[in-house]
Amino acid sequence: MKSWRTPRSIKPPFGCEWTAPPATRIFDNVSFIGNVIVGCYVVETGDGFILIDCMEPDDKSRDTIVQGIKDLGLDLHDLKAILISHGHFDHYGQADWFRRNYGCRIYLGREDTVLAKTVALDKWPVIDWEVDEYYEDGGILKFGDLEIMTILTPGHTAGCYSFILPVYDEGRKHMAGMWGGSGLLPDSDPFAYQASLDRFTKLCRDQHVDVELCAHPTLDNGLERHALVRTIVNGVPNPFVIGEAGFAYYMGQYYDLVEQAMRKRGLK
Numbered sequence: 616m617k618s619w620r621t622p623r624s625i626k627p628p629f630g631c632e633w634t635a636p637p638a639t640r641i642f643d644n645v646s647f648i649g650n651v652i653v654g655c656y657v658v659e660t661g662d663g664f665i666l667i668d669c670m671e672p673d674d675k676s677r678d679t680i681v682q683g684i685k686d687l688g689l690d691l692h693d694l695k696a697i698l699i700s701h702g703h704f705d706h707y708g709q710a711d712w713f714r715r716n717y718g719c720r721i722y723l724g725r726e727d728t729v730l731a732k733t734v735a736l737d738k739w740p741v742i743d744w745e746v747d748e749y750y751e752d753g754g755i756l757k758f759g760d761l762e763i764m765t766i767l768t769p770g771h772t773a774g775c776y777s778f779i780l781p782v783y784d785e786g787r788k789h790m791a792g793m794w795g796g797s798g799l800l801p802d803s804d805p806f807a808y809q810a811s812l813d814r815f816t817k818l819c820r821d822q823h824v825d826v827e828l829c830a831h832p833t834l835d836n837g838l839e840r841h842a843l844v845r846t847i848v849n850g851v852p853n854p855f856v857i858g859e860a861g862f863a864y865y866m867g868q869y870y871d872l873v874e875q876a877m878r879k880r881g882l883k
């Protein structure tokens with residue numbers, strides 16, 4: 616059957632003029648701050664909060680995060696850690712600025728720390744700062760009451776990490792999966808990407824993941840769903856709770872990507 620849906624936009628509109636919508640509380644413990652290009656997640660832990668990803672390295676992105684955290688009623692001095700999914704500029708942003716000013720710890724995969732230090736992308740130079748800790752594949756990071764699983768998912772980049780974490784929707788517990796990378800770049804390894812997809816989707820199935828979180832709203836109608844969440848009325852399901860089958864369907868788009876990349880490269 617031919618799809619009647621709008622084709623998804625794989626590439627975030629880097630460099631576009633943007634204004635950020637208000638910071639959005641999506642779950643009791645998870646909020647989104649960002650724009651049409653990229654965003655970050657604020658995860659409250661019962662003992663401060665962490666950020667997953669950090670937007671782009673420009674001052675406007677940094678100020679958007681600072682303002683968003685304030686608007687959520689949080690204090691930046693309670694920022695404990697920044698978990699960076701992979702070593703691209705639109706995810707590590709100004710993580711070191713937050714560390715210098717608020718003393719948080721920075722996490723990134725070992726291979727992608729090398730990437731961020733050696734390969735400049737777009738207009739951004741390589742990073743000149745150190746991370747505090749590398750992730751452990753299959754490890755659990757604990758912050759306050761939060762336990763977040765860190766899974767090495769090479770493909771988009773060699774050291775890309777994906778996450779599984781509990782989220783609460785007015786007290787109801789769900790499990791969220793966040794795929795760390797999206798498109799396949801010229802230097803992405805499609806075979807590694809596919810193997811990572813298989814492994815991550817299986818882990819998500821085992822963990823009964825029924826919520827999808829994504830750093831790039833162009834991939835999942837994120838901004839539109841945030842707008843809905845900001846005005847949602849009691850009794851209407853949270854649009855980020857998509858069910859276990861829905862999560863598997865959502866991950867299908869990444870299988871499509873890798874399939875397209877393989878065909879394009881004559882590998883299939």
Ligand SMILES: [Zn+2]
Pocket residue numbers: 701703771796797
């Ligand atoms: Zn990337």
